[in-house]
Amino acid sequence: MKIxxxxxxxxxxxNSLKEKKNRDRDRRFLVEGDHLINEAKKQNxxxxxxxxxxxxxxxxxxxxxxEKISGQKSISYNAAVVRFIPExxxxxxxxxxxxxxxxxNLGVIIxxxxxxxxxxxxxSDTSVDLYNPKxxxxxxxxxxxxxVLRRNLKEFIPILKNLGYKIVGTDVLSGEDVxxxxxxxxxxxxxxxxxxxxxxxxxxxxxxxYIKMNxxxxxxxxxxAASILMYEVSHE
Amino acid sequence: MKIxxxxxxxxxxxNSLKEKKNRDRDRRFLVEGDHLINEAKKQNxxxxxxxxxxxxxxxxxxxxxxEKISGQKSISYNAAVVRFIPExxxxxxxxxxxxxxxxxNLGVIIxxxxxxxxxxxxxSDTSVDLYNPKxxxxxxxxxxxxxVLRRNLKEFIPILKNLGYKIVGTDVLSGEDVxxxxxxxxxxxxxxxxxxxxxxxxxxxxxxxYIKMNxxxxxxxxxxAASILMYEVSHE
Numbered sequence: 001m002k003i004x005x006x007x008x009x010x011x012x013x014x015n016s017l018k019e020k021k022n023r024d025r026d027r028r029f030l031v032e033g034d035h036l037i038n039e040a041k042k043q044n045x046x047x048x049x050x051x052x053x054x055x056x057x058x059x060x061x062x063x064x065x066x067e068k069i070s071g072q073k074s075i076s077y078n079a080a081v082v083r084f085i086p087e088x089x090x091x092x093x094x095x096x097x098x099x100x101x102x103x104x105n106l107g108v109i110i111x112x113x114x115x116x117x118x119x120x121x122x123x124s125d126t127s128v129d130l131y132n133p134k135x136x137x138x139x140x141x142x143x144x145x146x147x148v149l150r151r152n153l154k155e156f157i158p159i160l161k162n163l164g165y166k167i168v169g170t171d172v173l174s175g176e177d178v179x180x181x182x183x184x185x186x187x188x189x190x191x192x193x194x195x196x197x198x199x200x201x202x203x204x205x206x207x208x209x210y211i212k213m214n215x216x217x218x219x220x221x222x223x224x225a226a227s228i229l230m231y232e233v234s235h236e
Numbered sequence: 237m238k239i240x241x242x243x244x245x246x247x248x249x250x251n252s253l254k255e256k257k258n259r260d261r262d263r264r265f266l267v268e269g270d271h272l273i274n275e276a277k278k279q280n281x282x283x284x285x286x287x288x289x290x291x292x293x294x295x296x297x298x299x300x301x302x303e304k305i306s307g308q309k310s311i312s313y314n315a316a317v318v319r320f321i322p323e324x325x326x327x328x329x330x331x332x333x334x335x336x337x338x339x340x341n342l343g344v345i346i347x348x349x350x351x352x353x354x355x356x357x358x359x360s361d362t363s364v365d366l367y368n369p370k371x372x373x374x375x376x377x378x379x380x381x382x383x384v385l386r387r388n389l390k391e392f393i394p395i396l397k398n399l400g401y402k403i404v405g406t407d408v409l410s411g412e413d414v415x416x417x418x419x420x421x422x423x424x425x426x427x428x429x430x431x432x433x434x435x436x437x438x439x440x441x442x443x444x445x446y447i448k449m450n451x452x453x454x455x456x457x458x459x460x461a462a463s464i465l466m467y468e469v470s471h472e
Contacts, residue, residue, distance in 0.1 A: 104340060108457040115449035115456055138457070145452055179471070211467070213351035216381055220351055220463070221344040221374070227460040228467055231447070235415070 002060045006068050010059060014050065014069040014081065020129045027084040029131040030069065033076040039141040040082045047081040054078065071133040084131070088147040092119040093233065094165065095226060098153055098201045099126045099192040105223040106130070107138020109190075112227035114142045116234040121148045122156060122187070157204045160187055166206045169197055170225065175208035178232045183207070186233065190226045238296045242304050246295060250286065250305040250317065256365045263320040265367040266305065268312040275377040276318045283317040290314065307369040320367070324383040328355040329469065330401065331462060334389055334437045335362045335428040341459040342366070343374020345426075348463035350378045352470040357384045358392060358423070393440045396423055402442045405433055406461065411444035414468045419443065422469065426462045 003010060016022040017030045028047060031040055040046050051057035052066045057078070066075045095118050100106050106128055113121060123130060130148050149156075157167060165187040169175075189205065191197035196219075197205075211220065211228050220228070239246060252258040253266045264283060267276055276282050287293035288302045293314070302311045331354050336342050342364055349357060359366060366384050385392075393403060401423040405411075425441065427433035432455075433441075447456065447464050456464070 108460060111453060111457055112460055115447075115453040117450055140454070142453060211351075212471070213467075214353055217347060217351040217378060218376070221347055221459070223457070224344060224348055224460055224463040227456070228464055231449075231464055235448070 001058065002055075003065060004062050006062075006064055008065075011061070011065050011068060014079075017081070018071060018133065020132070023084075023129070023131050028081050029084065029136070030079055030133070031082050031136060032070055032072060032079045032133075034078055035141050036136065037078055037080045039144040040080060043085070043144050045083045045085065045144070047083055050079040050081070052077050072137070085144060085148070087149055088120075090120045090122075090147070090149070090160070090163065093117055093230075094120040094122060094160070094187040095230065096122045096124075096153065096157070096160075096167070096187050096189040096201075097127055098124050098189055098197055099195075100124075100190070100222065101128050102193055102222075103128050103132045103134035104138045105193065105221070106132075107135045107140075107143075108223040109226045110135075110139045110146055110148075111142045112223070112230055114145050116227070116230035118230055119147055121146060122153070122160070123148055123150045124153045125150055154200050154204075157201065161204075167204055169202060169205035169208050170210060170229070171208035172210045172219075175210040177212050178209040178229055179212070181207070181209055188226070188229050188233070190222055193222050237294065238291075239301060240298050242298075242300055244301075247297070247301050247304060250315075253317070254307060254369065256368070259320075259365070259367050264317050265320065265372070266315055266369070267318050267372060268306055268308060268315045268369075270312075270314055271377050272372065273314055273316045275380040276316060279321070279380050281319045281321065281380070283319055286315040286317070288313050308373070321380060321384070323385055324356075326356045326358075326383070326385070326396070326399065329353055329466075330356040330358060330396070330423040331466065332358045332360075332389065332393070332396075332403070332423050332425040332437075333363055334360050334425055334433055335431075336360075336426070336458065337364050338429055338458075339364050339368045339370035340374045341429065341457070342368075343371045343376075343379075344459040345462045346371075346375040346382055346384075347378045348459070348466055350381050352463070352466035354466055355383055357382060358389070358396070359384055359386045360389045361386055390436050390440075393437065397440075403440055405438060405441035405444050406446060406465070407444035408446045408455075411446040413448050414445040414465055415448070417443070417445055424462070424465050424469070426458055429458050
């Protein structure tokens with residue numbers, strides 16, 4: 001179907017998916033660019049395709065429409081409405097994110113999870129939305145390869161412990177060098193960009209690790225720290 | 237001095253420092269927040285202080301003025317005009333950044349450099365500006381602890397080689413696992429977010445390394461990759 005008016009209801013709907021409440025209501029989100037569309041297609045999650053260059057797309061639209069629905073400065077020629085990625089049960093290596101706020105950090109962590117064999121992310125219900133367009137972009141398509149559960153951590157960490165997971169937090173003062181530890185079935189917890197781990201979550205940790213570094217630098221970026229920990233743990 | 241009008245010439249000047257050409261002309265930039273101001277003070281780089289809460293600052297201004305000159309959503313109470321950080325000669329571990337574009341990536345790499353004992357960054361003249369406010373924020377104050385040179389890499393890499401540096405690039409196909417290498421006086425080169433290393437720079441590399449990872453993930457975020465390489469090299 002051809003659409004030429006930015007006032008069209010379908011265009012308004014696509015544009016509404018920029019907001020979390022609308023994405024959550026329909027359990028759908030918008031992806032832009034061929035790479036993400038192809039990854040979504042592989043997982044059978046495409047609802048409808050939108051294009052300004054391909055007349056065979058479900059909706060063939062103008063550049064102005066693409067500009068309206070896009071969250072990027074340089075727009076893509078193609079986009080798609082995609083269903084939320086279904087949750088899976090938790091097996092294998094897991095990372096827990098306690099109140100991560102920066103969308104690029106979450107996206108980068110997702111990318112590193114795939115690189116280092118982490119299958120699951122447990123995202124605190126206080127964290128940035130998984131389907132935030134900036135998160136999706138930063139994952140470089142890897143969002144479709146990981147199992148993400150959004151949960152209340154105080155309630156869910158005990159469930160992980162029952163599954164046999166050791167909860168491993170980061171602590172520069174009381175921890176062990178991550179290079180020297182070896183734990184099977186661990187779930188690494190990373191805290192908020194400014195405040196680190198919340199007290200409630202800290203209390204639930206079974207062990208603490210640190211990344212050896214220069215004292216001038218108070219802390220690493222959280223996506224860097226998470227990636228180094230996952231990298232170390234993947235070397236067994 | 238008290239300023240209450242957003243039309244004041246001083247306010248216009250501060251606001252003009254959001255643009256690279258104006259920063260370069262005066263070799264000055266604006267920092268926001270006590271942490272960055274304190275770090276700049278330690279290096280004797282402060283030109284003038286601006287505050288909406290402290291009457292003893294060089295300029296005591298209104299909230300509206302602070303909002304105008306700030307690049308952040310939630311403004312700081314204090315800001316300062318700061319001189320460009322003077323260049324130093326190159327000794328010790330060095331990272332070369334070939335056409336890095338994302339300001340957060342550059343900021344995060346600077347933070348990791350300090351963490352892992354890298355003293356110098358050689359930034360290609362095609363890269364994002366060091367004094368871009370988003371870079372500065374992402375460094376978390378670490379910008380004042382590193383020696384950054386902005387250079388034409390084709391001209392400068394030969395100079396590094398003459399200083400005795402081995403140029404180490406990243407290449408997933410032909411490289412060696414970074415875990416297994418040990419090179420003194422190395423300069424690690426990281427490429428652009430989308431395209432990787434430019435051909436010219438690639439030709440100048442003495443050796444290639446890779447980070448062992450899952451093949452599903454085509455590549456890591458450049459700040460994560462740089463950080464893991466520096467982390468590995470710091471373990472000697």
